[in-house]
Amino acid sequence: MNIDYKARRELLLTEIEADSVVILVGNTEKVRNKNITYNFRQDNDFYYLTGFAEPDAVAVLRPNSNQPFVLFNLPKDKAAEINFGHRCGQTMAAERYDCDAAYDIAELEQRLPELLGQRQHVYLSDELGRFEDRIFSWINQQRRGARFDETKVFRSLHSILPFIHERRIIKDDAELARIRQAVTASVDGHKTVMKQARAGINEQQLAGAFFGKVSEYGCQDVGYPTILASGNNACCLHYTENNDVLQDGQILLIDAGGDFQYYTADITRSFPVNGRFSDTQKAVYKVVLAALDNAIALVKPGTPWNHLYETAMATLAQGLIDLGILRCSMEEALEKELYKPYSIHKTGHWMGLDVHDVGRYKHHNEWKTLQANMVFTIEPGLYFPAHDNQVAPEFRGMGIRVEDDILVTADGHENLSAGAPRTVEEIEAWMAS
Structure with a gap:
């Protein structure tokens, strides 16, 4: 029996403000010794909403959008895949995981301002603190860069975990x-x-x-x-x-x-x-x-x-x-x-x-x-x-x-x-x- 991850995302997006953005940060691989890593396991909250089980991924969810699920993940890499295993890349991710767009994880910071747009509420899941030193820069970037006569977006930051965790019970x-x-x-x-x-x-x-x-x-x-x-x-x-x-x-x-x-x-x-x-x-x-x-x-x-x-x-x-x-x-x-x-x-x-x-x-x-x-x-x-x-x-x-x-x-x-x-x-x- 397949899990309907899309239905989970859609339900979550009905529970938060219409002008929200959800940023879900997945796990990265951890070194065991030298160039040997531990067996990878995805962050469970990330997995609960996406089903995506590869390392170094970020999902951006937006209610009332023509692209409610945007995935950033590792690109195809022949040498890396020969050594360490298959990657689905962007094309296969869009097909297999029902995302509306998929981009190279290296493009996250470049594309995030556009995805944030004029939305005022940012919900974050980043349990390992991967982007904790950059999140406030991201959410304040628009208003700090806007001209004096342009609309400034004052964003608030929240945790999305209470919404996910109560559902998971x-x-x-x-x-x-x-x-x-x-x-x-x-x-x-x-x-x-x-x-x-x-x-x-x-x-x-x-x-x-x-x-x-x-x-x-x-x-x-x-x-x-x-x-x-x-x-x-x-x-x-x-x-x-x-x-x-x-x-x-x-x-x-x-x-x-x-x-x-x-x-x-x-x-x-x-x-x-x-x-x-x-x-x-x-x-x-x-x-x-x-x-x-x-x-x-x-x-x-x-x-x-x-x-x-x-x-x-x-x-x-x-x-x-x-x-x-x-x-x-x-x-x-x-x-x-x-x-x-x-x-x-x-x-x-x-x-x-x-x-x-x-x-x-x-x-x-x-x-x-x-x-x-x-x-x-x-x-x-x-x-x-x-x-x-x-x-x-x-x-x-x-x-x-x-x-x-x-x-x-x-x-x-x-x-x-x-x-x-x-x-x-x-x-x-x-x-x-």
Whole structure:
């Protein structure tokens, strides 16, 4: 299913002033070492409105114009393309990306005054600050160069991102198809890691196995650096070194998602390296899974976002009391937030083009309520670092997080990642099969 980028642009241009200009700045390639660059990825907001995935591009959008979409991009270059890959150039860009005109990026400053014309509102997206030292020169150029008896245009500068980001919270059918493919690939990737995990194998080997599996589904990348954390490493929330050897008796936490055509999954599973939970591991795991399931049960249109976190935290607090880690009443645990040393992060985020996707969670100090076609994660966790002498020895050096990708439907929800084994029984059976 193709994404209708033109419809997105047209909708955006109805939301801003008629005498506006939108300047969208794409990403440039970044050097890894010497003349070797990192794999290029387009700025997600630029991509959301254009679908154009080549480096060094700028898009200019104008409502009420006979050329509402003008693209500046790299020209064809035979030598560069032999060495570094195909460029679409200007002719192909106009044909393939539905722009009304395409020019060499080297002509941007020359042509921009004409594109600005008499328009008074300039909206900018330039997250890397590529033109932050020149934008005011551009918008003031006309009035500073006008004769004393000529009309001067006093322009104002705004960010276009609030308009884009609020739209990105709600996914259309084409986006959902890409997310579903990323999740399907990632579910199989997680199942592959569970199958291959064993004492003596290196974390990085399993990270490679995950990427190999999602590649079979057309994923050309992962949505974020894979977290493959055994034992105490799981107590570092964004552990990406992935270079320890798995030990018998440890819990292995994998937080990984494949990226399919710019849309990512984000799934976390925690399971025993040897395939069997100890009694302590099982007890902690069941508390975390209950927190996840209780939060998921609330998902439907109209539910305030914060209710998911509060429900998960209440479940974790009661679980910590039942485990004997907190010695207090439930009321005291919640009032004083005594669970926080063991649950050190929020329990979810929007998901889409970015793994932590854009868009507000509050508006005018009121929590957003869920709407159909929102996609987000829910990810409670409990962490007991090896140095924590406040808990019994059997808990130390263990981190457990379980994360699913949730779609809000018209009358409830769908757990997109439910296919990755998630209960104690499912995990043990899959690892033993």
